[in-house]
Amino acid sequence: NVLATAGHDAVLWARKEEVCAGINDNHRNPRYLTDAVLGGNVSATSSHERALAEAQAVVVVTPSSILRQAARDIAPFIGPDTPIAICSKGVEAETGFLPVEIFEEELGGRDRIAALTGPNHAEEVVKGIASGTVIASSGADTALFFQDLFATETFRTYVSDDIVGAEVCAAFKNVIAIAVGAAYGFGMGDNTAALIMTRGLAEMSRLVEACGGSAMTCLGLAGVGDLIATCTSEHSRNRTFGYRMAQGTTLEQYKAETHMVVEGALACKTLGALADAREVELPITSMVRSVLWEGVDPKVAAAALFDRSLKPEFY
Ligand SMILES: NC(=O)C1=CN([C@@H]2O[C@H](COP(=O)(O)OP(=O)(O)OC[C@H]3O[C@@H](n4cnc5c(N)ncnc54)[C@H](O)[C@@H]3O)[C@@H](O)[C@H]2O)C=CC1
Numbered sequence: 295n296v297l298a299t300a301g302h303d304a305v306l307w308a309r310k311e312e313v314c315a316g317i318n319d320n321h322r323n324p325r326y327l328t329d330a331v332l333g334g335n336v337s338a339t340s341s342h343e344r345a346l347a348e349a350q351a352v353v354v355v356t357p358s359s360i361l362r363q364a365a366r367d368i369a370p371f372i373g374p375d376t377p378i379a380i381c382s383k384g385v386e387a388e389t390g391f392l393p394v395e396i397f398e399e400e401l402g403g404r405d406r407i408a409a410l411t412g413p414n415h416a417e418e419v420v421k422g423i424a425s426g427t428v429i430a431s432s433g434a435d436t437a438l439f440f441q442d443l444f445a446t447e448t449f450r451t452y453v454s455d456d457i458v459g460a461e462v463c464a465a466f467k468n469v470i471a472i473a474v475g476a477a478y479g480f481g482m483g484d485n486t487a488a489l490i491m492t493r494g495l496a497e498m499s500r501l502v503e504a505c506g507g508s509a510m511t512c513l514g515l516a517g518v519g520d521l522i523a524t525c526t527s528e529h530s531r532n533r534t535f536g537y538r539m540a541q542g543t544t545l546e547q548y549k550a551e552t553h554m555v556v557e558g559a560l561a562c563k564t565l566g567a568l569a570d571a572r573e574v575e576l577p578i579t580s581m582v583r584s585v586l587w588e589g590v591d592p593k594v595a596a597a598a599l600f601d602r603s604l605k606p607e608f609y
């Protein structure tokens with residue numbers, strides 16, 4: 295819808311005919327953000343071939359767990375230079391690949407691939423509430439192309455050449471939002487939230503640098519910007535899940551109830567694996583992983599963070 299607002303024809307590929315019919319006939323998605331009226335220049339089809347027939351660019355917005363399948367699905371229908379923007383936030387479980395690495399491996403041409411990421415809750419963006427985003431690519435022309443393509447009066451786009459940093463930040467902030475939500479769910483306070491967010495940012499920047507990105511990216515919209523939005527917003531699924539988890543809701547129960555992704559639940563494992571391979575310490579991420587996947591009691595895990603040896607803030 296942002297692209298449509300910017301004056302472009304946007305063709306959505308959707309799995310369900312019901313969704314396509316709702317968008318084509320009523321300009322509404324009957325399953326997600328159902329109150330939003332989409333622009334007349336948004337249409338939908340369940341055929342990749344039809345969706346991509348005249349595509350001058352591709353925007354990928356699937357959950358991160360199915361990015362490789364998405365790349366394979368579009369491969370037969372796009373050219374070798376078609377620009378691709380990926381909005382998904384996560385790391386592939388089997389390989390530890392970032393989204394850009396998955397698409398590069400499947401489709402080739404790293405410089406035509408961009409990551410679009412930032413504090414962009416869909417609930418607000420679709421209403422035209424002022425938001426900013428980062429479009430990161432190793433290809434300067436690609437970043438500039440998408441910067442122009444997405445810019446509207448209320449959606450401000452910035453470019454970056456640090457796609458690795460942007461994608462690590464995007465996956466990371468979801469894990470920290472689960473921890474912040476859980477802290478509030480256990481009755482902790484705003485001091486606790488600020489502590490987790492700030493030390494989470496330190497973890498994020500250590501991993502970004504170890505992966506070859508720039509720590510400065512963590513101070514931009516992809517990093518601290520999205521960290522603030524996700525850790526503080528009522529719209530965040532990750533934060534809300536953390537809160538509910540503290541009150542006894544399981545991941546399966548939450549997903550069944552909302553039919554939505556909780557990217558941080560997977561990212562606490564995938565980022566942990568990336569960090570282990572690079573000998574980077576991620577205490578908060580490890581705590582979230584141990585609670586979600588190893589059955590550790592959250593209060594015991596939180597107490598263990600305070601038991602760690604005392605150290606300088608920056609080292
Ligand atoms: N919702 C938001 O505000 C934002 C989400 N993102 C990222 O975008 C990605 C997608 O998130 P949402 O749309 O919010 O998730 P969602 O959970 O709201 O929707 C997921 C969509 O993927 C579809 N889907 C699920 N499995 C599929 C499969 N096997 N094949 C094809 N489609 C499948 C579902 O039908 C649904 O339309 C995530 O990586 C998320 O982190 C990024 C920025 C903002």
Ligand SMILES: O=C(CO)COP(=O)(O)O
Nearest residue numbers: 412413414415530531532
């Ligand atoms: O990435 C997002 C906002 O920028 C959405 O966050 P959640 O997946 O936690 O809702």
